[in-house]
Amino acid sequence: MKNIYIILIFSFISAQSLNVTFRYIEKPTDNFARVFIPGTMPSGSSNDWGPNSNGIISPDAPSQMIYNQNTDSYEKSYSLSVGTEELYKVHYHFNQSGSESSWVPDPLNPNVTEDEYTNSILEVTDPLFFQPARHLDDQGLVDGLSLGIFTSTSFDSIKYSIGEELVSTSDYFFDNGVFYVSLDPPRSLYESYKIEAFINGQTYTAYDQPALDVVEEPKPDNIVMGPNWINGTMYLAIYAPHQPVVQIIVTEPGATGLASDAIVLKKDPSAEDIWWTELSLPSGTYDYEYLLVDGSRLPDPLARRIVEGKTRIEIGPGGVSTADDYDWQSTNYSRPDIENMIIYELHIDDFAAQGSGMGTFEDLENKLDYLHSIGVNAIELMPVYANNWSHSWGYDPIHHLALKELYGTPYEFKHLIDQAHLRGIAVLLDQVWNHIGSSGPLWKIQPDYNLNPYIKVWTETNPNEEQESWGQQDLDHFNPKTVEYVNQVNKIFVDEYRIDGFRFDAGRYIGWNFNQPELGLLAWTSELYEHDPSVIQTVEYLPSDPWLIDNTDIHSSWHDSFHDRTKNDVHNDYVSTLDIMRQMVQLHEYSSWGTPYSHFTQAIKYMISHDEQSVIQEMVEFAG
Known part of the structure; x- marks a missing residue:
């Protein structure tokens, strides 16, 4: 049967600027009290970005969106100049006061x-086709189709088609540049959808989603999430919660693929939300990215290497990391005993001292002999995985596994670790398991708090978890999917990179419960201990809690009182002999009484960390 086209005739003329209507389409799982669209609109005024005060927007702020039943969406219009770039975000209130x-x-x-901000970008063009959307009901069917169409010239008509069947012409709406048609009965998400706009005698394809054919087939049992190089074949698998379809775009390195070239992954009918495929390609290096139904593109959440936002792999010996075939030289390496470990914490870029954003794994490798010469037998690397800044301490990650591109490749990271081991130096890795950036695949795979098992609203806390995410997305450590993800990443660093241990950042904000040992901090520390009991596990748990360290598989925690009493002495503050003996020597924390660490290896004695000034700086600048 031929496609049936429906033509809607309008005339839409505006002034030099465009009156652009932003929309938010409520999902069946949403539970917000109100929604806002703050941003650089209106630019330079007191009302831009909300307005907000330290991230808080008033309930009656002018950026609030109002529900329009004619378009089945919340709307807010701004007058924008053609040729400008606007940055904005969606802001939710989950209670009436707006405190959540x-x-x-x-x-x-x-x-x-x-x-770090992951703001949405709107390039204001004329004409402007903005926010194409298929409205989904609670069954996952399309019950509406909408698109923003804005122009300052003569607007003639719209033609749209859905699949190859007749569509009703009785329920459409067009106002303030928003086109909306209600579909009754609802249509399948997998049908083709196309919208064409006729403006000033010219035809524009404003939206074109081809039909999708989903094949259901169980994935092979030995395939895990992420890229898999097994017996000369590359398999890809991804957990995509509540995504109706997942596609993949594969290109030559550095190329940008078209959505029309995307391949639909197979859906595993025996596992919830698991999609997979086998790549039958000639030997060589390739980039790939996943494509979601809303048009979002994202790298693999378990990628080892990301280049320009895409996962890079090798069909060949290099495999999933492009360095699977690395030839390790330090085969006789023995990990230093924790009793004798002297740890040097460092930041790759700063320690390399090559200029901001210029330091690499190779630069650090060139300084290993110096570290060895001063007695260091362990280096603790501040986070080395991807974030959005050329220079960052790394505690604002967008990925927990893929290495920061500016630092180097998986091959170069393995070479650094190998060379450290040849000198008897252990390598510890700082892991940030409290939060993740919005531009990372863990959020983009399902940007809905009610549907994404990895992420929760940061004000919601689990047992023994304090409230903080530093403006990032807060990981839900009490969801089994999060635990599964953390376990896989930790084991990859141990097995593939031969990392000697970890410092788990911000432990107070992770949560634990001895009645639920399969969740939270207890879950992955015990799993890691069972995987390899020699892997060193330390945690930044401040204020420190010796009891927790004594009752878990965590080896040690930072001895905060040792640092504090040392700092007191630098400032010539009075510290009693009893406090020195009890809190610095006898392993108490904050008080000379109570439960101390039960063994000296449980307390990492430190005088400086990345959060503190050096002792020399304290003496010179603050103590005269």
């Missing part, structure tokens, strides 16, 4: 800034 809130990128616009 969250900022997220626009789920209808996949274009975001590649920085």
